[in-house]
Amino acid sequence: MRVSGYAGIVAVALAVLCGCTVQPPDGGDGKGHAPVRVERPQGTPGGRSAPDGTAAVPTPSAVETVPPHIVHTRGDTGTGVRELQARLRQVAWLYDGPTGTYDDLTAQAVAGFQGRRGLPRTGETDAVTWRRLVAMTHRPGKWELYLMGGQPAAAPDARCLTGRVLCISKTSRTLRWMIDGRTVSTMSVRFGTQYTPTREGVFHVYWKSRDHYSTLYHSPMPYAMFFSGGQAVHYSYDFAARGYAGGSHGCVNVRDEAAVADLFAQVRRGDKVVVSW
Incomplete structure (x- = not known):
């Protein structure tokens, strides 16, 4: 369908007011197809509301920074710490065997791992650090977890x-x-x-x-x-x-x-x- 004369001017004006665009006379593909409606994105840069009142899409600068959840830190003990230490051994950041206690050597190893990967060198194992370490290592078996001993004693003979x-x-x-x-x-x-x-x-x-x-x-x-x-x-x-x-x-x-x-x-x-x- 061709757009011409006074009717064409009116059609173009209505299209602009309605937030639509009109394809060139050939429909954009040379086959004379009807105009195609193109939706405008909701919101505007900077987190401001759009003129039509739709919700704004926040930009990265508008997103509040939430501190990562701490998984393990100095003084913690248990099997979770032992697994952390075993995984750090796998990537050569910790050389002592797993002890199950988050000591200074473990904190230093975590800080080194973090710094090498562009993460804040806190020495604390937050969720981001833990996910990165898990992605680079395999789940340690009993041998790795108790490489330096520390297993529960067997029932006495x-x-x-x-x-x-x-x-x-x-x-x-x-x-x-x-x-x-x-x-x-x-x-x-x-x-x-x-x-x-x-x-x-x-x-x-x-x-x-x-x-x-x-x-x-x-x-x-x-x-x-x-x-x-x-x-x-x-x-x-x-x-x-x-x-x-x-x-x-x-x-x-x-x-x-x-x-x-x-x-x-x-x-x-x-x-x-x-x-x-």
Whole structure:
């Protein structure tokens, strides 16, 4: 349909007043199609209302900035913190094993991760930081979550329920110090490797050596409590530094020096040692 003369002028005027546009005489496609209505966007820049009263579309500058939700921060503890630490290890921002405590090392690792990705270096794990970390990592398994120990101790072996006993579980990699069925303390431990396994069974502490040094392996074995030949429960600098990435030559390694020092002071020669799965 062609638009011409007085009628055409009226049609164009009405179209403008109604907020419409008129296609060129050929309809824009050369086939003489009727004019097409084009809707105007609602609102105007800057968040102001449009002349027709429709709601404004806010511009980025008009959107209020809401502080991100804090997921974890310094002092927090629990499995959620342990997962955070395991994920930070996956992207090489944390080298210590998961402890379940949001300490200074964890805060430093989070701040480094944030800064590398253009996020505010707060050291606190907010929702934005957490989503970014999750997108870059996989859900950690039990091995990763408890790389440096800290697993709940297994239920004590029945042979541990009487007397004074070092009750050692290979399954949970823990040592319980028990007296008459009561657990006095627990600690994470590490065992021998495939070729130098820690022997299992019931033994007794036959010798204690506070500052022992192995002449066979040329390494210190402080707080050693020997129970089977050259195998002993003792503090391990390597275990403290590398976690379960290494192994002993058959001894039961402890990584918490304060805990094993206290244990050494309490254990007597003749006390029972039970090593089980």
